[in-house]
Amino acid sequence: MALTGLDIFKLLPKTNCKKCGMPTCLAFAMQLAQKRAELDACPEVSEESKNTLAAAAAPPMKLVKFGTGETEVQVGQETAMFRHEEKFHNPSVLAPTIYDDLTDDQLAARIQAVNSLQFERVGEQIGIKAVTIINKSGAADTFASVATKVAASVKLALILCSENPGAIKAALGSTASQVPLIAAATLENVDKMAAIAKENKCPIVAKGASLEDLETLTEKIKAAGVEDIVLSLDTDSLKENLYSLSQMRTLALKKAFRPLGYPSLTALIGGDDDSQIAATSLICKYSGIVVLDTVNPAVYLTLLTVIMNIYSDPQKPVQVEPKLYSIGETTENSPVIFTTNFSLTYYTVESDVEASRVPCHILVVDTEGTSVLTAYSGDKLNDKAVADAITKSGIEDIVSHKKLIIPGYVAVMSGKLEEATGWETMVGPRESSMLPKYLQEVWG
Numbered sequence: 163m164a165l166t167g168l169d170i171f172k173l174l175p176k177t178n179c180k181k182c183g184m185p186t187c188l189a190f191a192m193q194l195a196q197k198r199a200e201l202d203a204c205p206e207v208s209e210e211s212k213n214t215l216a217a218a219a220a221p222p223m224k225l226v227k228f229g230t231g232e233t234e235v236q237v238g239q240e241t242a243m244f245r246h247e248e249k250f251h252n253p254s255v256l257a258p259t260i261y262d263d264l265t266d267d268q269l270a271a272r273i274q275a276v277n278s279l280q281f282e283r284v285g286e287q288i289g290i291k292a293v294t295i296i297n298k299s300g301a302a303d304t305f306a307s308v309a310t311k312v313a314a315s316v317k318l319a320l321i322l323c324s325e326n327p328g329a330i331k332a333a334l335g336s337t338a339s340q341v342p343l344i345a346a347a348t349l350e351n352v353d354k355m356a357a358i359a360k361e362n363k364c365p366i367v368a369k370g371a372s373l374e375d376l377e378t379l380t381e382k383i384k385a386a387g388v389e390d391i392v393l394s395l396d397t398d399s400l401k402e403n404l405y406s407l408s409q410m411r412t413l414a415l416k417k418a419f420r421p422l423g424y425p426s427l428t429a430l431i432g433g434d435d436d437s438q439i440a441a442t443s444l445i446c447k448y449s450g451i452v453v454l455d456t457v458n459p460a461v462y463l464t465l466l467t468v469i470m471n472i473y474s475d476p477q478k479p480v481q482v483e484p485k486l487y488s489i490g491e492t493t494e495n496s497p498v499i500f501t502t503n504f505s506l507t508y509y510t511v512e513s514d515v516e517a518s519r520v521p522c523h524i525l526v527v528d529t530e531g532t533s534v535l536t537a538y539s540g541d542k543l544n545d546k547a548v549a550d551a552i553t554k555s556g557i558e559d560i561v562s563h564k565k566l567i568i569p570g571y572v573a574v575m576s577g578k579l580e581e582a583t584g585w586e587t588m589v590g591p592r593e594s595s596m597l598p599k600y601l602q603e604v605w606g
């Protein structure tokens with residue numbers, strides 16, 4: 163929890179020596195509390211106070227990284243309970259399972275399916291970033307062999323899942339340089355697992371049946387010299403998991419309870435693909451990593467869409483650059499459509515134009531990332547904005563006509579728009595999905 167100016171003042175020497183450039187220690191403390199000064203500016207502060215202040219300034223939830231280079235992923239370091247307070251920072255990571263008891267053919271097929279879980283949505287690449295290799299065989303050498311094969315065949319961060327320290331050690335033989343996440347240390351194996359994590363400089367999952375067990379585990383792992391920890395409640399109950407995720411987040415962020423100030427991992431093992439969609443609620447309730455027992459693309463696209471929405475900044479609409487976009491082999495006779503720079507609106511219009519097979523110019527007007535009706539009612543979409551967009555885009559030098567297709571929802575703009583631009587307006591359909599039919603009939 164952040165210290166107040168008075169809390170900080172109590173830790174300063176209180177000599178008012180002015181070496182920090184402030185007239186008094188209290189004034190310096192107030193500046194520190196507002197993050198307008200650095201503690202280093204006071205040469206008189208004691209080491210003990212420095213450590214106390216540094217600990218208080220540390221994020222309430224640790225940032226944990228695993229993977230390396232292009233495959234590195236980050237989880238944790240969240241600071242808000244609700245996304246309307248502040249943006250959530252590090253999106254949940256989805257990690258499908260690969261078991262080590264698969265035949266060679268099954269393993270190859272599973273790896274291929276895992277590698278295909280990448281998508282494009284509203285102009286952004288989204289996909290899985292990790293894979294979970296599970297020691298179902300119970301054999302250390304089998305686990306190590308499969309881990310080696312998977313590591314060589316995917317560009318994803320690895321999670322090595324076994325409660326057998328010998329199996330983890332064997333798998334790290336070929337994968338340690340990829341900094342996998344070790345899963346998991348339990349009350350039974352914590353000493354050995356923490357030593358392996360420290361030796362290989364890997365983060366580790368603490369897996370316990372209760373928050374008290376997790377607290378015990380994190381204290382032991384930290385004492386062993388491992389700082390990067392992920393929490394996992396050992397339960398198959400979705401309800402219990404959701405309740406504990408909320409408790410852990412509250413204790414870490416609101417109570418500054420350091421033993422639980424780490425990101426979390428949850429796993430949905432078994433069940434059909436429909437049951438895997440329950441991961442939506444785990445993502446909504448702060449699970450930093452979700453292990454899923456499926457490779458069904460429909461499940462991942464759904465969950466990644468949820469993640470994309472939750473981890474976007476609610477105060478910043480997702481926008482595309484306002485400019486002229488040419489779809490297909492456009493010519494001087496191609497139609498010109500205008501829309502707004504709200505990402506979802508633009509990409510919907512773009513895909514419907516592509517579906518029409520009528521090459522088109524799409525003039526994107528800057529409406530600060532708002533949709534057509536929102537922009538119109540907020541006066542961000544008006545005749546002047548469209549006239550400016552026409553001028554800036556240079557469309558008048560690109561096409562030989564002056565016909566502008568406008569969204570059906572703002573047909574009311576038509577008259578003023580013609581006056582402001584000198585272009586003839588054609589009222590298009592209200593719904594973008596009707597564009598293919600409209601373009602083929604009117605322009606095809």
Ligand code: SF4
Nearest residue numbers: 178179180182187204
């Ligand atoms: Fe106080 Fe330190 Fe500033 Fe001196 S340098 S006035 S001791 S805060």
